[in-house]
């Protein structure tokens with residue numbers, strides 16, 4: 001780990017002002033904060049996690065260009081670092097909102113990081129730490145120390161202590177190992193008030209719970225994984241350091257199945273299309289091709305959704321002689337107990353046949369659920385029947401990114417630009 005510049009952790013006072021308060025520091029929220037500040041307005045960005053980037057920071061590569069997320073994120077982080085008009089509050093959540101468009105008072109709870117701005121991310125504390133915790137970023141497949149750097153691109157680039165262990169006596173060893181006196185296990189939560197003209201809510205999405213789709217064997221068979229696990233497995237900083245192997249025995253992949261619409265376009269689960277899953281699976285098929293040139297890839301779909309120029313990517317993947325597209329929804333996954341392989345049963349609706357395909361591992365392309373279902377803005381807000389925020393002109397809280405609809409990164413960023421402009425106009429009568 002390279003040593004980084006110390007960063008200032010704001011705010012020092014209990015009150016601050018903003019033109020726009022942005023909630024959610026994923027790609028959509030970061031974009032709003034950056035674009036607001038680059039036109040000379042002040043943005044306060046509230047993020048619940050210890051670092052910015054949201055789901056994108058956990059991807060291996062982006063479709064359609066297949067570049068690493070570091071590209072896009074690093075450009076945004078550079079714009080943030082050089083901008084005095086953005087105040088970032090990590091480990092923070094909005095508790096209440098009062099007031100009206102043009103004049104909101106928002107209380108924000110800032111949870112303790114237990115690390116102060118003197119941290120240089122040297123890693124001495126982590127090396128001596130004896131406590132391990134489940135690594136949520138890696139979908140629970142490995143562990144980190146109780147004092148950890150969220151990831152290599154983390155911003156702010158400093159450590160954090162898992163609050164569960166802040167009071168554990170064993171953490172004192174970390175305090176002693178820190179030559180910068182950067183660890184303060186007595187830090188307390190703090191509540192501040194932000195006076196803002198407008199609020200943009202960009203708290204993103206969660207994956208649909210695959211365990212609810214009981215015919216697809218997730219949680220029952222080890223070799224049924226989700227698309228999120230696949231993304232982390234393929235990542236060099238993931239639990240398998242970039243090796244895509246099946247969980248039951250670490251075997252390399254010879255045949256793999258991608259199960260589209262796992263929960264999406266299904267009236268028993270998510271009746272809507274999650275918009276990004278087809279392209280995400282095609283992207284993941286290219287990960288497998290790269291690692292295992294001889295592997296066979298079977299992708300089961302209802303309809304392939306690849307709008308606009310994304311069709312070029314679909315065409316390219318279709319041309320691959322090792323990637324087989326099967327039109328038909330997988331109705332059942334069962335396990336061959338002799339070898340841990342999975343049997344995917346589907347009706348091929350083009351040929352009118354019924355198929356059974358045996359694979360080493362199955363990847364469920366789970367749908368996107370708006371995070372506002374769990375943590376809606378604490379103010380009267382309108383939602384559609386699936387929990388996505390409606391654009392509500394009357395109370396000035398503007399939904400942005402995947403809280404209003406499933407979007408890919410490019411569409412989330414475009415939506416964020418629109419939300420930025422609308423937020424600037426809140427309370428101006430325009």
Ligand SMILES: Cc1cc2nc3c(=O)[nH]c(=O)nc-3n(C[C@H](O)[C@H](O)[C@H](O)COP(=O)(O)OP(=O)(O)OC[C@H]3O[C@@H](n4cnc5c(N)ncnc54)[C@H](O)[C@@H]3O)c2cc1C
Nearest residue numbers: 024026027028048054055062063203204205401402408409
């Ligand atoms: C398997 C998979 C692969 C994908 N691959 C690609 C790809 O290759 N290319 C592509 O274009 N798109 C891809 N996507 C879609 C991409 O993930 C989304 O477009 C993107 O994450 C949307 O960004 P967002 O900012 O709206 O939401 P998020 O990324 O979810 O960010 C939301 C942020 O808000 C924070 N937050 C949540 N609740 C609160 C709260 N109450 N208070 C404060 N902060 C909160 C979160 O911690 C997070 O940082 C993929 C999706 C899936 C499922």
